[in-house]
Amino acid sequence: MSNPFLTAVNKYNLLENNDTVAVALSGGADSVSLLHMLYSVKQKYNLTLYAIHINHMIRGAEADRDEEFCRKYCEKLSVKLFVKRIDVPNIAKDEKISTELCGRNVRYKAFDELSKELGCKIATAHTLSDNAETFMINLIRGTSLNGLCAIPEKRDDIIRPLILCDRAYIESYCKANSLDFVTDSTNLTDDYTRNKIRHNVITELKKINPSFETSLKRLCDDAKNLAEYMDKQTAAAMSDCKREYGYSTQKICVLDKIIRQNVIKKICLESTSCIPEHIHIELIENILAKGGSVDLFGDFRAVAKQGILRIEKTDNNNTDEELLFSNIIDKEFIFNNIKYFVKEIKNTDITVENQIYLSDEEINAAVLRTRRQGDKIYFEERNLTKPLRKAMNEFKIPSELRDEIPLVAVNSNVKWCKGIKSVQTSYSAEKRKFLICEQGRIFCA
Incomplete structure (x- = not known):
């Protein structure tokens, strides 16, 4: 039987000799398996292993139970554990965002801080099943090509060695290695979109094609390769269109539609730090040839004048600044x-x-x-x-x-x-x- 963990490590070059790796450990089956798998190849790669646990302070005694479980598991493996207790409900309330989004934000902020402190990679326990769920969520909400890539195998200092392991493999791995783990009670309900997709949509799709998650991963890989190619073409086109005070409307107009729209999207992103919606891209396309201006989001507008496209603030009150x-x-x-x-x-x-x-x-x-x-x-x-x-x-x-x-x-x-x-x-x-x-x-x- 093939080992999807090792396959992912080799296929995506996730580990190198003498790496320092910190595992994002929740105490669930996925992250417990991940730490165990990395521990099993510790000598092969001469790894220095750590773990980090984030207590989101959402589930009261259950969250404290998870934290204590992670402490004992790391003690058993002699792996140093970093624990951060973060009051996600209060932060989410202050920032007026969902606890789900806030939890993700604080996790990755903590991962980034630890990565810089230790000079290490952060290994998260995203699986093949998580990848399928993310793809479906992106598809249902509406997405571009990048959204079809779903979860990247690695990005910056984040690596995902379980990305080819489905949930059934993780369950069998835990059983074969007598691994205990904890269960997050919120994963059992349909209160979150991801859980609805997991319990209802993916389950039905796997009845039609039991290998659905694996087949979908191949599509995600193709989408990623295409997105990388498109990014290179877009960067080259932007460089060719760049002028002192903006971008040549004539040059943009003659680009192939997909490259033209990508260029406009990148121009908006660079100028505003916001990703434009498709309607904004179309509005900008409409003024390229004839000139004019269109209001975008926030205080921004796009202006096409004298052959130059630029994005500007509609209320620039800083001209007296010194x-x-x-x-x-x-x-x-x-x-x-x-x-x-x-x-x-x-x-x-x-x-x-x-x-x-x-x-x-x-x-x-x-x-x-x-x-x-x-x-x-x-x-x-x-x-x-x-x-x-x-x-x-x-x-x-x-x-x-x-x-x-x-x-x-x-x-x-x-x-x-x-x-x-x-x-x-x-x-x-x-x-x-x-x-x-x-x-x-x-x-x-």
Whole structure:
């Protein structure tokens, strides 16, 4: 009989020699089996094993029973256990979310903290059956291609070695190895969507095809491979469409529909940190060729003008904001709803467009702000000083953005302005060189 645990470990490269792994241990059959399986290959991979138990403080005495069970089980295996007691009901109430979602959030936050503390992988006990349930939940609620991938075998520091083990295999494994476990009483009711799917939908589907969960996993793997390919194509298309102040509407229009919609989705996600609904993507598609604007979600809107698509806030009230340059060196900061980073560059031999050099005196006086009446900018290459408004005309900065884009100025003398190139070109010993990045993209060096 094949071992789906080892098959998953090898197929998805989940373990390496000398790994440190912390098992997310609830005390249920799945996580108890997972810790036992990893313990059985501990010597083979020279693993350092830990376990982490989250007491959600939802089920009172039953939750305390689970915690105590995990302590005794880990003592038996000489595995160090980390226990976190988190008041999920109160947190869920404060954040106005379901206890189910809140529980998931606090679990993964705890996993991330432990992973960073120990430098370890976190092994969760998601099974083939969990994967089928997640697929069906995503399908019923409505999903994109990524939702059809269901549960990933690994993501960042999370690994799922039981992803090819169905519930029947886990039950037989526990019986064969005389493993005790606890049962969460909430899993026995239909109060949660997952339980309804598990008890009613999956049960009926397996009557039609007993191998339904395995067949579905193959579909999930195909969906994952397709999603990875689409992500690469989308990234390449976005790079080709990117312009200084947004994305080329002409370039987006000629893309294949699936890539075009993915590009629009990614643009919205990067600009708003929210995934747009399909209706929003279609609304944006409708303005690409003819231009115009459409309201999206929250305070955001999409604008297609002069061949450029961009996502902007509808109520930008930050144009009078001013930041002391000396306070933002080597720091991330938000300006007009965009994240920037200022970095001092020690290597003065590197020459990049839009360099900015400031003396210590200028650094102390310089501010990052938007344009003001009377601003002027000096072009060293041409030995020419121009009013900023004329420089913005020369470099074709869209008129609707001119009151929003950042600049660095000492009084009315602009040292750098986003979108205006080659202000300073020469370096002198008494000046320091700086780099300004927007979301990882270099605008000034």
